[in-house]
Amino acid sequence: MSNLAYLPAGKREQTKVQNRQAILDAAREVFSDLGYEACTVRDIIRRTGLAAGTFYNYFRSKEEVFSALADEGAKRFGPILKAIRAANPDFGDFLRAAIRAYLQYRASEHMRWLAANPQDPAGLRVQGETPEMHAVFLEVRDAIEAAIAAGKGPATDTDYLATACISMVREIGGVMIRREPVDTEAAADFAVAMILGGVRGLPAVKP
Amino acid sequence: MSNLAYLPAGKREQTKVQNRQAILDAAREVFSDLGYEACTVRDIIRRTGLAAGTFYNYFRSKEEVFSALADEGAKRFGPILKAIRAANPDFGDFLRAAIRAYLQYRASEHMRWLAANPQDPAGLRVQGETPEMHAVFLEVRDAIEAAIAAGKGPATDTDYLATACISMVREIGGVMIRREPVDTEAAADFAVAMILGGVRGLPAVKP
Amino acid sequence: MSNLAYLPAGKREQTKVQNRQAILDAAREVFSDLGYEACTVRDIIRRTGLAAGTFYNYFRSKEEVFSALADEGAKRFGPILKAIRAANPDFGDFLRAAIRAYLQYRASEHMRWLAANPQDPAGLRVQGETPEMHAVFLEVRDAIEAAIAAGKGPATDTDYLATACISMVREIGGVMIRREPVDTEAAADFAVAMILGGVRGLPAVKP
Amino acid sequence: MSNLAYLPAGKREQTKVQNRQAILDAAREVFSDLGYEACTVRDIIRRTGLAAGTFYNYFRSKEEVFSALADEGAKRFGPILKAIRAANPDFGDFLRAAIRAYLQYRASEHMRWLAANPQDPAGLRVQGETPEMHAVFLEVRDAIEAAIAAGKGPATDTDYLATACISMVREIGGVMIRREPVDTEAAADFAVAMILGGVRGLPAVKP
DNA sequence: CATGAATGAGAATTCATTCAT
DNA sequence: GATGAATGAATTCTCATTCAT
Numbered sequence: 001m002s003n004l005a006y007l008p009a010g011k012r013e014q015t016k017v018q019n020r021q022a023i024l025d026a027a028r029e030v031f032s033d034l035g036y037e038a039c040t041v042r043d044i045i046r047r048t049g050l051a052a053g054t055f056y057n058y059f060r061s062k063e064e065v066f067s068a069l070a071d072e073g074a075k076r077f078g079p080i081l082k083a084i085r086a087a088n089p090d091f092g093d094f095l096r097a098a099i100r101a102y103l104q105y106r107a108s109e110h111m112r113w114l115a116a117n118p119q120d121p122a123g124l125r126v127q128g129e130t131p132e133m134h135a136v137f138l139e140v141r142d143a144i145e146a147a148i149a150a151g152k153g154p155a156t157d158t159d160y161l162a163t164a165c166i167s168m169v170r171e172i173g174g175v176m177i178r179r180e181p182v183d184t185e186a187a188a189d190f191a192v193a194m195i196l197g198g199v200r201g202l203p204a205v206k207p
Numbered sequence: 208m209s210n211l212a213y214l215p216a217g218k219r220e221q222t223k224v225q226n227r228q229a230i231l232d233a234a235r236e237v238f239s240d241l242g243y244e245a246c247t248v249r250d251i252i253r254r255t256g257l258a259a260g261t262f263y264n265y266f267r268s269k270e271e272v273f274s275a276l277a278d279e280g281a282k283r284f285g286p287i288l289k290a291i292r293a294a295n296p297d298f299g300d301f302l303r304a305a306i307r308a309y310l311q312y313r314a315s316e317h318m319r320w321l322a323a324n325p326q327d328p329a330g331l332r333v334q335g336e337t338p339e340m341h342a343v344f345l346e347v348r349d350a351i352e353a354a355i356a357a358g359k360g361p362a363t364d365t366d367y368l369a370t371a372c373i374s375m376v377r378e379i380g381g382v383m384i385r386r387e388p389v390d391t392e393a394a395a396d397f398a399v400a401m402i403l404g405g406v407r408g409l410p411a412v413k414p
Numbered sequence: 415m416s417n418l419a420y421l422p423a424g425k426r427e428q429t430k431v432q433n434r435q436a437i438l439d440a441a442r443e444v445f446s447d448l449g450y451e452a453c454t455v456r457d458i459i460r461r462t463g464l465a466a467g468t469f470y471n472y473f474r475s476k477e478e479v480f481s482a483l484a485d486e487g488a489k490r491f492g493p494i495l496k497a498i499r500a501a502n503p504d505f506g507d508f509l510r511a512a513i514r515a516y517l518q519y520r521a522s523e524h525m526r527w528l529a530a531n532p533q534d535p536a537g538l539r540v541q542g543e544t545p546e547m548h549a550v551f552l553e554v555r556d557a558i559e560a561a562i563a564a565g566k567g568p569a570t571d572t573d574y575l576a577t578a579c580i581s582m583v584r585e586i587g588g589v590m591i592r593r594e595p596v597d598t599e600a601a602a603d604f605a606v607a608m609i610l611g612g613v614r615g616l617p618a619v620k621p
Numbered sequence: 622m623s624n625l626a627y628l629p630a631g632k633r634e635q636t637k638v639q640n641r642q643a644i645l646d647a648a649r650e651v652f653s654d655l656g657y658e659a660c661t662v663r664d665i666i667r668r669t670g671l672a673a674g675t676f677y678n679y680f681r682s683k684e685e686v687f688s689a690l691a692d693e694g695a696k697r698f699g700p701i702l703k704a705i706r707a708a709n710p711d712f713g714d715f716l717r718a719a720i721r722a723y724l725q726y727r728a729s730e731h732m733r734w735l736a737a738n739p740q741d742p743a744g745l746r747v748q749g750e751t752p753e754m755h756a757v758f759l760e761v762r763d764a765i766e767a768a769i770a771a772g773k774g775p776a777t778d779t780d781y782l783a784t785a786c787i788s789m790v791r792e793i794g795g796v797m798i799r800r801e802p803v804d805t806e807a808a809a810d811f812a813v814a815m816i817l818g819g820v821r822g823l824p825a826v827k828p
Numbered sequence: 829c830a831t832g833a834a835t836g837a838g839a840a841t842t843c844a845t846t847c848a849t
Numbered sequence: 850g851a852t853g854a855a856t857g858a859a860t861t862c863t864c865a866t867t868c869a870t
Contacts, residue, residue: 037244041844051852156409160397163382164375171374172367190367198405202363219870258835451658465831570823574811577796578789585788586781604781612819616777633849672856
């Protein structure tokens with residue numbers, strides 16, 4: 001029994017990490033499928049196959065799982081966004097790259113959801129924002145503010161600006177996934193043009 | 208025996224109207240405080256001081272109360288928006304007037320809420336969108352689409368455009384009411400500039 | 415105003431009687447349609463068009479309405495049964511006539527129900543016994559006991575005998591109305607034969 | 622480590638079985654005391670002393686408890702009836718044995734109830750039919766129909782016949798247990814005589 | 829007396845959370 | 850640390866009954 005001391009990543013450790021991850025994965029799906037408000041802790045643990053009580057060995061509540069997922073998302077997207085910022089000194093370029101990244105992630109989440117709910121006519125249920133999206137938003141917001149602070153963006157009310165950009169892209173994303181086929185490029189083009197030039201700079205037409 | 212006889216002015220009718228209004232008021236507050244999804248019928252009825260069963264004499268569900276509130280809002284703002292549309296043939300002028308109207312309404316609702324919740328440090332709780340705001344949004348959206356269809360706005364993806372304008376103004380409104388003092392003019396200026404000219408057209412400075 | 419004194423059956427009196435009757439009629443229907451246990455006082459008064467409170471001016475509860483209906487039934491069937499007893503000195507004849515009367519009443523109630531519920535596949539819902547049927551049962555039971563006491567029936571355990579006859583006819587009635595077409599004669603023949611001669615005396619065959 | 626290891630004999634399993642049984646026992650009592658229609662899930666769970674939610678760990682509804690009880694009854698009586706059928710090729714003999722079995726069971730259930738409700742003057746409340754009795758009825762009905770189909774009974778309307786026998790014995794059972802002392806033999810004799818020979822074949826006398 | 833809204837107890841059911849195993 | 854049944858508060862909703870008008 002004592003040779004377990006040599007194995008810091010023994011079975012127990014593995015199980016612990018695996019269970020935590022299983023709960024996070026289940027929660028991600030459930031938040032996406034049922035919405036954060038509507039879903040219950042039971043919905044989450046049911047999908048893991050674990051026992052009800054086990055949930056509380058890892059998280060104290062649904063809120064905590066949401067936060068953990070958001071953290072995960074931030075950890076994943078933080079570096080990506082940093083790279084985008086580094087690679088795009090121009091504010092417009094950065095904006096376009098960041099918006100594309102977000103919309104593509106959103107589209108991929110939608111596809112995952114569609115695959116898992118084939119019987120559901122696409123778009124009938126309004127899918128809420130996932131914790132990851134939330135995290136991406138926060139990161140983008142920081143990036144926008146940093147860009148403006150660095151003089152790469154316009155000298156204006158950065159709070160209003162970041163809010164305007166974020167909300168616009170989020171909602172355009174919502175419309176985008178309800179269309180068939182989902183066209184992330186067109187959506188990104190629209191959002192970028194709107195942010196940079198307002199209605200005067202918008203791409204013309206579209207049936 | 209007077210000609211007022213056909214008006215439901217008895218004590219009973221009075222109480223009925225009062226109770227209905229009490230429930231609507233309570234629901235407005237609760238939706239605003241806890242959010243539509245999170246709150247329960249109990250939360251609403253508790254705040255009225257009425258008996259639990261009384262709720263169901265007036266509404267069948269939380270949804271129905273929401274609709275009633277939204278109807279109220281639409282009834283109030285429909286005419287105002289129509290007047291704005293009629294008085295402002297220019298798209299930019301219309302936009303500015305409509306945005307001002309919405310932001311002023313939102314600010315007034317916030318004041319009302321602050322007055323009713325003096326103990327609550329302003330901004331601690333994030334107030335969600337009320338049904339009335341929702342109604343106003345729908346009206347504004349229609350107006351934007353009509354303006355674009357009438358050639359007064361740019362020929363572009365009207366769905367994206369309306370969504371972008373609406374969401375941007377909504378969120379800017381959210382930021383606006385968290386500031387002290389609330390400055391609807393500045394917020395409206397920002398939103399209009401952003402919509403019309405994008406970042407390039409934004410008003411400079413910021414305290 | 416004083417000439418109302420001459421009219422003991424004035425408007426008030428009439429309304430009183432009419433309302434009471436309206437409630438009884440509604441209750442009869444509701445008991446028959448939904449069953450005594452399942453239906454509520456609300457169901458009854460809703461069908462009258464009267465106000466909820468009015469119910470309690472006439473009856474204290476659902477139970478009391480049931481009793482009143484049973485009394486009504488007893489009042490209507492008492493004389494009929496008495497006539498049957500008088501006209502049929504022979505126990506078998508009396509039995510046959512009484513059973514026929516009951517089964518015909520039951521069939522007619524069923525027809526009324528079918529007419530009122532055309533969309534309902536006949537027989538899907540098991541219709542409970544109405545208060546009238548209950549009353550008829552009690553009367554028949556008395557009649558049987560009286561017949562036996564008078565020496566027209568067999569000298570045996572009258573309690574068991576009445577119970578046996580009553581329950582048998584009631585259940586046969588239940589089967590009868592589930593058949594298509596409803597044949598009260600055949601059912602009555604079977605019941606009488608069974609009571610008088612047991613399985614040995616039963617009418618042969620039947621597909 | 623013994624071969625008993627595969628039996629669910631832990632404390633948890635024990636409690637589970639006990640709770641399930643406690644609910645079934647409570648339900649049996651409640652069905653018997655208040656009647657199936659009138660009683661509620663609350664009535665059942667209240668009598669167990671368990672928490673409200675616990676009921677739903679075992680059954681989904683009142684209906685499901687009823688079914689479980691009926692199954693229990695059927696499981697116990699199925700084999701007994703089969704044995705009776707096998708041992709009594711004569712229809713009359715079979716009938717007598719089956720009726721005896723049922724009435725004895727009913728009497729024993731009544732005794733159990735009396736023992737558990739000493740304060741209740743026997744017979745004050747009319748005990749309804751329990752799910753077990755219902756199950757026994759269904760079994761007996763099958764047996765009668767099989768006997769008739771096999772030519773051991775009279776060639777007549779089997780549906781009417783089975784219904785008549787079943788209902789008669791049930792109600793005679795109801796009268797029987799209200800008497801003091803309970804005499805299952807006399808009741809069985811009466812029922813059999815009535816079924817086989819009708820009023821002409823009934824046992825004479827009666828105290 | 830009729831009215832009908834208010835009442836509040838009570839029903840079915842769900843679910844976060846605990847805790848003995 | 851995993852398990853999963855027990856708990857009981859909370860929720861939605863119904864309904865018998867009362868009582869001011």
